[in-house]
Amino acid sequence: MFYFIYGDTPxxxxxxxVIDKIKKSNPNIPTKIYDASQGEEENFLESISINSMFVPKELIVFxxxxxxxxxxxxxxxxxxxxxxxxxxxVIYEEELNDYGKAINEVGKKVLTNAEKLGKIIVARKALERKGxxxxxxxxxxxSEYESEKLSEILGDDFFKVKNEVEKIKNFLNxxxxxxxxxxxxxxISDEYNLKKLVEDFMIEDNLEILLDYLKKSKEYMLFLYLISEELNMxxxxxxxxxxxxxxxxxSYNDFKGNTYEKLKKYFKNSRGYIREYPIFLKLKYMSLFxxxxxxxxxxxxxxxxxxxKNGGIEESIGIEKFIIEFKRG
Structure with a gap:
């Protein structure tokens, strides 16, 4: 069997x-690994061209x-x-730029030739998120709406999501x-907790809970990053x-359809396009600022x-002052 696997983070x-599945189906299968960055294409082809009479199957990784x-x-x-x-x-890694776009996307000829040989597997962050x-x-x-809300809380780690879903099923019974x-x-991660506090602060000017959290957690620089994201959004x-x-x-249904498709170019970060639901929740910013x-x-x-960063002010003093003066400054 031939597998062509391409994608980014996942x-x-x-x-x-895939390799573990092959090895479980073929115990003690001999394995050869070649690396294109080391110019081992010829060695890879030579290995494929030879079939041993003494080995039922062989795993070759490129x-x-x-x-x-x-x-x-x-x-x-x-x-x-x-x-x-x-x-x-065969493993093809796509490198992402600052906007989450592949700078070395797989060519159509490559995909066409790979498809003729066997199975193509895509491992992209955007597809994983939908999955x-x-x-x-x-x-x-x-509902899809509820799953997106819960997904936003649980994050991108599938194994963590799977465990949390099992926990929910047992709890609900x-x-x-x-x-x-x-x-x-x-x-829930500290980042998610702080992110929610930042959003509540932006919308309701609820600074007491936010200040109390920061004083206890000392996550001042994370706050700096998150509030910057919110202000730019x-x-x-x-x-x-x-x-x-x-x-x-x-409405959410109207937004996540053609409207978001036309506007999604404005909503990119280092991980790719931001999903529709988190953006929809922030539409109220338009009437607040x-x-x-x-x-x-x-x-x-x-x-x-x-x-x-230059030692001109303590992070706690500078950030707490920014919060207190946010809607009063």
Whole structure:
């Protein structure tokens, strides 16, 4: 069997999963590993071309295929050999830029030639995220809307999500899912807790709980990062409202369809496109802030970050002052 596995962040887990499955199905299978970054294409092809009379099957792994200059031609040559006694795994890693876009995306010729040989497996973060949402929806028998809300809380780690879903199922014991009831039993990260406090602070100016949390956790620099994200998100939304591209009273169903598809280019981070639901929750920013206010706060935040990093101010003093003066400054 031939496997061509490509993608970004989840790639290592995916190809390890495939290789483990091959080894379990073929105990003691001989394994050979070649690396395109070391110029081992010829060794890889030579290994494929030879079939031993004494070995029923052989596992051949070709790593860092993205470094191969003519990968499409290489795969074409692979197709000329008898692969009946081979388990071949070719691994292609896509590198992401700051906007979550692959800078070395797999070419169409490569995919066409790989498809002729066997199975293509995609391991991309964006697809994994949708897979997690679907898993939650199916396992808990809840709506797509509820699964997205829960998914936002649990994060991107599938194994953690799986454990938390099992915990929820045991807790509910057949009762109807209500998010507020299951929240106390969930293992929620410090980042998520602070993120919620930052959002509540932005919307309701609830600074006492936020200040108390920061004094106890000392997560001042994480706050700096999260509030910066929120301010920039608010600035984008206010700008889209001003241009007439987005209205704040749009329904979720309308937003996640054509509206988001037209606007998603504005909502990227280092992990790719931000999902629709978290953005939808922030549409209320459009009625709370204006561009002038947001730009002033972003400028103030950059100055505080500069002073902290250069020893001009204690992080606790600078950030607590920023919070206290946020809607009063």
């Amino acid at each position: 790639l290592p887990l995916k190809y390890e999963e 790593k860092r295929a993205e470094k191969s200059k003519r990968l499409d031609q290489l795969l074409k040559i692979v197709g000329e050999y008898d692969l009946a006694k081979k388990e071949i795994v 997690i949402d679907f898993f939650i929806e199916k396992e808990l028998e809840i 057949g009762k109807t899912f209500i998010l507020e009831k299951v929240l106390p039993i969930l293992s 608010a600035l984008k939304l206010v700008g889209l409202k001003k241009s007439g591209d987005l209205r704040e009273n749009i 204006n561009e002038e206010f947001l730009l002033k706060k972003i400028e103030k935040l950059l100055m505080i970050e500069f002073l902290i």
